[in-house]
Amino acid sequence: MRRIVPIICTVALFAFASLGLAQTVATTPVGFTTATIPAAPSGTTPANTTICSAFYAPAEFTGAVSSVDSSNQISLSGAAFGNLTTVAHLARFKSGGSVGRFFVVTANSATQVTLNTAATGGSGYTLTTGSPGAGQTQVVAGDSVEILPANTFGSLFGTVPVANSGTMPFLTGATFDVADNIQLFNGATWDVYFHNGTNWRKTGSGLNQNNTVVLPDRGMFVIRRATSALSLNFLGTVPSTTEKTDFPGPGNTFKANRFPLDTNLLTLGLQTLPNWQSGATFDVADNVYLWNGTTWVVYFWNGTNWKKTGSGLNQNTTAVPTGTPFFVVRQSSASGATSTLTQTLPYTLN
């Protein structure tokens, strides 16, 4: 089973180099968690676990929106950006109506960034209009924004295998079925990634995936085929604001626990989402799936308490530990702001 050791949320303060981009360099609390990937019981029986990282890469720029230029473009005061797309970057809103949202930067000039607002691969939220929902959060001049490198397979796990004096710890293989796998859910099915000894690859693709973005709210499903356990350290800046996570429906999402802190089903608060469907049985309710190391455990909100299929007990205090993602199956309708879970900061930053 995976063990998470959460720690250091507000202890160390680092000042990171700004690569010549930033007008303001903020000192930001950093932290780390360690996830243990269990060993495969045998060469033919892999071990399976779920992981996620709550941390961001250090910001390279912190400033304010000077103007909202279109539904997916903003300009930033004092910016002098170089290329923000060769190495993927995120724009992360730290104040205003979009606080807690992040967007992948798809293009930029020295002062302006174009953001991915598409529902697929992006946030699904535009910056100035009512789409996709009339009640969505928006952006205005003066909102605080960070520009930071996005987490990628390369940045999270390395690109050169440990066996070649690198840091990439997973079992490599020419094909997915002889290598460790990391699977990301794309809204319809699982994308399967593995390291072929040279680069990160994706089944069905001939492209190098080292720079494939792992968004901050993504869960990862790990299939470990090596018969030794593995410790993964996730290091970065600690979430310092409210976090927003979208759970559109009807549909399925595999999302991260956004804060490096243990929580439980009740505190997680999915039952408070607008239109969240409760029911006396799982089949008439929205479901949350947690991986227990062997299989998915199915939970649902009965209108009063969290319940588990196959159990008669109250599950409100069922743990959702640090580094644990959860799979949400919504049969209820939700889009735009009605699908957004807003989680306030569960700790204090000094």
Next chain:
Amino acid sequence: MVKQLTLAVFCGLALSLSAYGQTQETVNIDSGSHTLFNSANTALFAGSANDGDGDVIQLGYFTGPSFTGTFVPLTGNGSLNNATIPESVPSEPYNKTSIGDLTAEGGDTGTFFLPGLTFVVGNVNSGNSLPSTGTLLALRFYDGTTVAGSSHFNTVTDALWVWQAPNTPPNNPVVNMSLDQAGLVWQDALNPFHTSMPVTAVPEPSTYVSALLGLSGLGLATLRRRFKK
């Protein structure tokens, strides 16, 4: 809609991933808010605080449609599966599922809560007698702690209790079966939640068929003997 979505999630990579790894399926069963009774309207026996020593409950399926054919137990007395049930105290094998299981999940007199019954294709402890994809699963419960020692039983199914194609994680299907569900269909519909059907006095349809075939065979043999004479 949700069924389609779930299938998309858990069956999406069936072709590409089934070639390697543990192919499995999990079934969660519970009595929900209901209590099961015997024919005298007494709640079924849960045994001691230990798991596995109450009246028999079987997860299984019929080889024919609409409660016909043979009932094949995947768990409970008579099942070939003996993997250990997660959380059971003391460790309980699949072939001992009973009323009152699992105590740790709230099981008590007349009730059962058994999460995490995982069946692994090819596994000698949990992969025996698995049904074909699309088969309706059912729950059968008895009024005794063994089938042989029981006098009555009843069986229940639901159109949603469908065995899916086992698959490798994370696409492994999960089937949830609760007596709180709205679409329950009882073998003895006149006495739901009760062990109302005699174990021996009323053979199942398949037994009728066997008996008829046997009688037919006997008749043919008799005719053949007469013809030889």
